[in-house]
Amino acid sequence: MKSSSLVELALSAQGCTQKELALQLRVSPAQISKWKKGEHISFEMSKKLSELAGLGDLDPDVVLLAGSKEDAKKWVQLIHYLADLSEDSAETGYHTAPLIEDLGDDNCSLFWNTFRVLQEMGITIPRPFPKELEACIADDDEDEVIWDNEIASLIYDMFKSLTNVYGFYAAFVSDLVYDEELDLIDTPAWELDSELLSLAASKLDLDESKIPGFSRFKNKVKSEVAKMVTYLKERAFRAGIPLRAELMDLVFDSHDELGRAAEAHSLGFDQNRLHPDIYMNELLTGMRVIHQVLPALIKKLGIEDEFELDTSELRLG
Incomplete structure (x- = not known):
């Protein structure tokens, strides 16, 4: 946005047309139009436009938003x-x-x-x-x-x-x-x-x-x-x-x-604390491995027809 803001402020400060501004900067009027549409502008030209607008250290976008x-x-x-x-x-x-x-x-x-x-x-x-x-x-x-x-x-x-x-x-x-x-x-x-x-x-x-x-x-x-x-x-x-x-x-x-x-x-109150997500991810990874390996082991042992998980042992008392 700065290139368009610089052009607008320079035109206003100089009270001139785009063609006249182009002559001062020794560029084509078409280039001024491109800058006004937001095309990238070199540091050298940005500095020249800033001087013509009398901005000093002020940001051109801030000047436009503020009004002066x-x-x-x-x-x-x-x-x-x-x-x-x-x-x-x-x-x-x-x-x-x-x-x-x-x-x-x-x-x-x-x-x-x-x-x-x-x-x-x-x-x-x-x-x-x-x-x-x-x-x-x-x-x-x-x-x-x-x-x-x-x-x-x-x-x-x-x-x-x-x-x-x-x-x-x-x-x-x-x-x-x-x-x-x-x-x-x-x-x-x-x-x-x-x-x-x-x-x-x-x-x-x-x-x-x-x-x-x-x-x-x-x-x-x-x-x-x-x-x-x-x-x-x-x-x-x-x-x-x-x-x-x-x-x-x-x-x-x-x-x-x-x-x-x-x-x-x-203050160092939690320097040795790791977030539970880390441990949960490790547990989930381990559970996925067991889920993949256990069926293969049961089949290898030939007990797939008689194996039944007793979920009561998994409940907290």
Whole structure:
């Protein structure tokens, strides 16, 4: 999307036509049209368009969503502030990487992902930037303003949920995703960490009468993440790598439950515990072997007609 956003913002900032913009960049008008449709753009041309649009370090997609460069800067400040607030109050024992990384990056991934998730939930980014929130980004003592503003409080709740979801992911899942033995690059499981903010948002208890698209969003996210986790579990099982938790809890448990599990792990309460699924799989494998071998043994002994299983001996007293 960035190439089309860059072209649109450059055209607006320069007040020129596509043909005039093409002359400035020494490319064909057809190339401008291709970029406007989303075709990949080189770093050099991206930089030139960004300079013409006067973006500085701002993400062009965020600027378009916010409505102006000034409002984009305010959203960046607010999201940075809410990320810091959420991370400072996290209790899992793990740092929430998405909240503390890339904040100074030109890509502004956290800001873009936050806007993307809000849009997928069916929420429109307010324009212009809510005036009452300007005090929040200017003064650290204005926390109460957040709780009175629906979108700011929602973003904060998303980030708080993310600290718990990411804590569980860091404790039980990430080592598997990046395990070289599993070689998960370009597999469904490799995309798991990029869906964690969406997953965190899906775990919120929201008023669906106010956000009609939330139910559809929640079901879609859970379905997609469940497929990723299932794939990861299958690969781990085939490789004989034990699990220390039921990974599907990431999908179906509440964010509070995930946070408690992560905290327990960070404190070492379950360091020697393997998840029962591992033992159950071993038992099932053994049972399948017995199921295949036993009939052959009975036939070999010639007792297939007289053998009868006494199930009463299998019942617990």
